[in-house]
Amino acid sequence: MSDDRILEFGSAKAGPGEKGTGFVKVGELSDGSPVNMPVIILNGKNPGPKLLIVALEDGDEYPGALGGLDACNNVLPDMLDKMNGSVLFLPAVMIDSFRGNPYGGGTRNSALDIDQGARPRSPGNPYGKYGQQLGYKVHQVEKEYDPDAIVKFHGCKQMYGIDVIWCWSAPPGSAHDNYWRSGITDPDKMIILGHSAEDRARRGLPPLPDRPLTMNLESNGGEGGIGNGFSGDSMRDSLLNVMRHLKMIPGEEIKSKNIRYVNYIGGVGPGGKMHSAGIQTTRGGFFTPLVDIMDPVKEGQTIGLVKNFFGEVVEEIKSPIDGFCKSYYCEAPHIGSGQWRVFALAKVIEVR
Numbered sequence: 001m002s003d004d005r006i007l008e009f010g011s012a013k014a015g016p017g018e019k020g021t022g023f024v025k026v027g028e029l030s031d032g033s034p035v036n037m038p039v040i041i042l043n044g045k046n047p048g049p050k051l052l053i054v055a056l057e058d059g060d061e062y063p064g065a066l067g068g069l070d071a072c073n074n075v076l077p078d079m080l081d082k083m084n085g086s087v088l089f090l091p092a093v094m095i096d097s098f099r100g101n102p103y104g105g106g107t108r109n110s111a112l113d114i115d116q117g118a119r120p121r122s123p124g125n126p127y128g129k130y131g132q133q134l135g136y137k138v139h140q141v142e143k144e145y146d147p148d149a150i151v152k153f154h155g156c157k158q159m160y161g162i163d164v165i166w167c168w169s170a171p172p173g174s175a176h177d178n179y180w181r182s183g184i185t186d187p188d189k190m191i192i193l194g195h196s197a198e199d200r201a202r203r204g205l206p207p208l209p210d211r212p213l214t215m216n217l218e219s220n221g222g223e224g225g226i227g228n229g230f231s232g233d234s235m236r237d238s239l240l241n242v243m244r245h246l247k248m249i250p251g252e253e254i255k256s257k258n259i260r261y262v263n264y265i266g267g268v269g270p271g272g273k274m275h276s277a278g279i280q281t282t283r284g285g286f287f288t289p290l291v292d293i294m295d296p297v298k299e300g301q302t303i304g305l306v307k308n309f310f311g312e313v314v315e316e317i318k319s320p321i322d323g324f325c326k327s328y329y330c331e332a333p334h335i336g337s338g339q340w341r342v343f344a345l346a347k348v349i350e351v352r
Ligand SMILES: [Zn+2]
Pocket: 058, 061, 154, 155
């Protein structure tokens, strides 16, 4: 068939108005058995935008994958007759991390790459480590599909926190800014976390390309946090609203007001300078946060404690900024020195 509206990736294939499922081979295990990555295609009956959705680039960040699967398996198949354009969903890019140990439960990085920490980032390397080869293969799929818009689902089981859209900020009213705003359906539970346009210029980065529009959705939520833990609901709702924004599915786009645009300021880096990653501690022991998610913090305020086995405080964690608590570590009650992002703090730069 020569219909260029038939989409085919690996063993998944779908013509207009159809859903297709299958796998793309992305590697081989030591016994020669294939590493297959699942693929879901939703091909709308009518032509329109091409939306690529990517989840589990980090193998233990479940909410986005779950939200995307809910949308692509339970909501969108009933809309294919009215859908404009297509969705290509890669729900578990780091498939072997998703498998985790033989008894289940995912790991962040691939066991095939565990010592090397390579992640499947574009454009990858066809001759690199496993994660780089995977990145290359995923990039080939992306190039072939040539999407108009991308949604990347990340999230974190290690943190309590507020859901975020991670982006480079773009001028208000621009295509990128409107696209990112469409990902927020509840401004109380989500923020846009970006670097300012000036920041972008200072780093010598080129202007954002018109397409593909790209959005990184992060769910930092855990039970007790503002986010959604293992529930993918807010990610699903964001995705469906993004599709309304792109006029791919019927329905009025939810246009949220009072969205908080924040700068992401984590902790103190080399030489005591402010650093854009999380706050790490230098001591090990039991960790107690002293602030809740979204609580304001003042520069110099003690926001957490590390205590040893004997109840003695070995480290007071201080905020380096005036801002608020975006997320904190929750995977275990104890941490070692240098534990990744014991706190992530942010500062609201604009509300609109
Ligand atoms: Zn991630």
